[in-house]
Amino acid sequence: MGSHEALSVDPFKRLVKLAARAFYDDITTKGDKQPKTGRSDNRGIAVVVLDALTRRQWVREEDLAKDLKLHSKQLRRTLRFFEEEKLVTRDHRKETAKGAKIYSAAVAATGDGQPGGREGDEKLKMHTHSYCCLDYAQLKDELESKNTVQEYICPNCSKRYTALDALRLISPHDEYFHCESCDGVLVAEADKLAAQELGDGDDNARRRRHEKLKDMLQNMEEQLKPLMDQLGRVKDLTVPEFGSLQAWELQNAAGRAANGDHGNDPSKSSQGFGFGGTPMPYVGETKVEVDFSGIDGKGEIKSENGNAPMKVLPPWMIRQGMKLTEEQRGETKQEAKMAGSLTAVESSDDKKITDEKDDVKNIQDEYVKAYYAALLKRQR
Amino acid sequence: MFFHIVLERNMQLHPRHFGRDLRDKLVTKLMKDVEGTCSGRHGFIVAITGIESVGKGLIRDGTGFVTFPVKYQCVVFRPFKGEILEAVVTMVNKMGFFAEAGPVQIFVSNHLIPDDMEFQSGDMANYTTSDGSVKIQKDSEVRLKIIGTRVDATEIFCIGTIKDDFLGVISDPGAAS
Ligand SMILES: [Zn+2]
Numbered sequence: 001m002g003s004h005e006a007l008s009v010d011p012f013k014r015l016v017k018l019a020a021r022a023f024y025d026d027i028t029t030k031g032d033k034q035p036k037t038g039r040s041d042n043r044g045i046a047v048v049v050l051d052a053l054t055r056r057q058w059v060r061e062e063d064l065a066k067d068l069k070l071h072s073k074q075l076r077r078t079l080r081f082f083e084e085e086k087l088v089t090r091d092h093r094k095e096t097a098k099g100a101k102i103y104s105a106a107v108a109a110t111g112d113g114q115p116g117g118r119e120g121d122e123k124l125k126m127h128t129h130s131y132c133c134l135d136y137a138q139l140k141d142e143l144e145s146k147n148t149v150q151e152y153i154c155p156n157c158s159k160r161y162t163a164l165d166a167l168r169l170i171s172p173h174d175e176y177f178h179c180e181s182c183d184g185v186l187v188a189e190a191d192k193l194a195a196q197e198l199g200d201g202d203d204n205a206r207r208r209r210h211e212k213l214k215d216m217l218q219n220m221e222e223q224l225k226p227l228m229d230q231l232g233r234v235k236d237l238t239v240p241e242f243g244s245l246q247a248w249e250l251q252n253a254a255g256r257a258a259n260g261d262h263g264n265d266p267s268k269s270s271q272g273f274g275f276g277g278t279p280m281p282y283v284g285e286t287k288v289e290v291d292f293s294g295i296d297g298k299g300e301i302k303s304e305n306g307n308a309p310m311k312v313l314p315p316w317m318i319r320q321g322m323k324l325t326e327e328q329r330g331e332t333k334q335e336a337k338m339a340g341s342l343t344a345v346e347s348s349d350d351k352k353i354t355d356e357k358d359d360v361k362n363i364q365d366e367y368v369k370a371y372y373a374a375l376l377k378r379q380r
Numbered sequence: 381m382f383f384h385i386v387l388e389r390n391m392q393l394h395p396r397h398f399g400r401d402l403r404d405k406l407v408t409k410l411m412k413d414v415e416g417t418c419s420g421r422h423g424f425i426v427a428i429t430g431i432e433s434v435g436k437g438l439i440r441d442g443t444g445f446v447t448f449p450v451k452y453q454c455v456v457f458r459p460f461k462g463e464i465l466e467a468v469v470t471m472v473n474k475m476g477f478f479a480e481a482g483p484v485q486i487f488v489s490n491h492l493i494p495d496d497m498e499f500q501s502g503d504m505a506n507y508t509t510s511d512g513s514v515k516i517q518k519d520s521e522v523r524l525k526i527i528g529t530r531v532d533a534t535e536i537f538c539i540g541t542i543k544d545d546f547l548g549v550i551s552d553p554g555a556a557s
Contacts, residue, residue, distance in 0.1 A: 086461065086462070148491075149527065149528050149539060150489040150491050150492070150539075163476075163487055163489045163528070163539040164487075164528060164530040164537060164539055166475070166476070166478070166487035166489070166537075166539070167478075167485060167487065167537055170471070170473065170475075170478075175473040175474035175475070175499075175501060175505065176473070176474055176475065177475050188475075188489075188490075188491070
């Protein structure tokens with residue numbers, strides 16, 4: 001399905017998945033006041049959304065919401081969060097039937113496994129639609145964490161500042177930053193921990209603090225190891241770049257016409273050179289074959305291993321999940337006819353569906369339930 | 381990044397300016413009022429390049445002042461996270477250095493200055509490499525990357541880094557002297 005993605009994208013996809021689990025698996029996009037219990041607990045959604053985005057390039061947010069069985073508002077909130085985090089690029093535009101057609105053609109060209117037959121949908125005319133796409137280059141920058149905003153703390157009154165406050169903290173008298181409230185000389189955050197270590201206080205407290213710090217550090221190293229490894233791997237690779245929505249559509253439409261393949265992918269075109277002798281991971285096309293009979297079995301295995309940390313789902317498992325989460329709308333039938341060979345699953349109340357399809361759908365539904373459950377379980 | 385955009389402003393004009401050069405007065409006042417100002421939303425208004433339209437004036441009760449809605453084209457400058465800028469160093473201290481790129485002030489903390497550069501105090505405080513070949517001091521020109529912006533209603537402040545490839549000093553005033 002997506003097996004013909006440019007090879008050099010794969011390490012980046014893995015990087016996104018790792019980062020999602022390392023930094024965003026506890027993110028809830030609701031206000032902190034609301035209780036994080038039961039149905040309102042949407043932790044884990046961030047991970048699901050990022051994962052889904054690794055399997056797509058540009059995608060209409062509405063479609064993504066449907067694929068993930070998320071409320072579009074919830075998805076939008078999550079995406080807005082990632083937009084602020086600079087992991088996701090978004091684009092909004094007034095859509096005409098023609099625009100939708102171009103987009104559909106581009107999606108078909110990337111083989112992202114999404115329904116391509118939307119152009120007949122009258123409802124799409126002249127509405128503002130939002131699109132989103134992962135920004136791999138930014139993600140890499142962020143993770144390399146060279147660019148952290150320095151924090152400062154006042155040793156007297158513990159007031160905290162960041163480098164963004166710098167202008168207000170300078171003093172005409174010396175070379176340091178000064179606290180606005182008590183004029184104490186501020187200490188950079190990293191230096192502060194070290195100072196604490198050396199500072200007085202009884203020995204026990206110090207030892208405890210020391211132990212705690214050591215633990216923290218070790219935990220962090222352990223948890224971040226796969227991430228750092230992956231960063232090392234993508235270090236010299238060309239960052240996948242899908243360009244703006246318009247450019248992407250143009251490229252994909254053109255690329256498809258030209259060679260029926262994805263000559264569109266910039267990372268692919270630069271694949272043949274410039275890696276400076278770095279051994280390229282994931283060499284060899286990943287052909288993924290999936291038969292339905294295998295799914296539920298695998299699903300169980302997944303549930304068992306649900307709480308193993310950092311376990312990354314094989315991409316094809318989620319791919320299946322996407323397919324089955326196709327929302328049943330009024331126009332599903334019509335759409336299914338048009339996009340027939342693709343993935344649309346007919347609504348269950350449709351009397352015409354064959355038993356076979358019904359089975360497949362049930363299996364898929366079971367599977368997606370198990371996947372969400374496992375994910376939630378792991379969050380707790 | 382620079383943008384050429386159209387903005388609108390309600391201009392109040394004293395009745396003494398009413399006459400055949402009312403429009404000129406309006407434009408002059410507009411330039412005086414908005415050029416060099418900063419709004420968090422659009423960035424710094426660098427220059428007005430044209431007047432799009434002047435709407436109908438409205439006499440204000442009690443004062444005789446007239447309010448004209450004016451649409452004008454202007455060049456604005458708004459810094460973005462990730463953007464590379466060339467800036468002039470304005471101040472160096474132990475915590476890092478401040479620089480200006482046109483109207484924008486940028487702070488580079490010492491953590492985002494390459495590790496091989498050390499702070500040297502003195503009348504001309506600076507950051508210098510151990511071999512003395514590269515020096516950052518007041519009036520040095522540096523290329524930096526914006527890593528964070530603080531956008532208030534009337535102010536934009538940035539923090540930057542020079543700890544990356546191709547960033548750092550691009551001309552050193554100390555080298556010539
Ligand atoms: Zn203080």
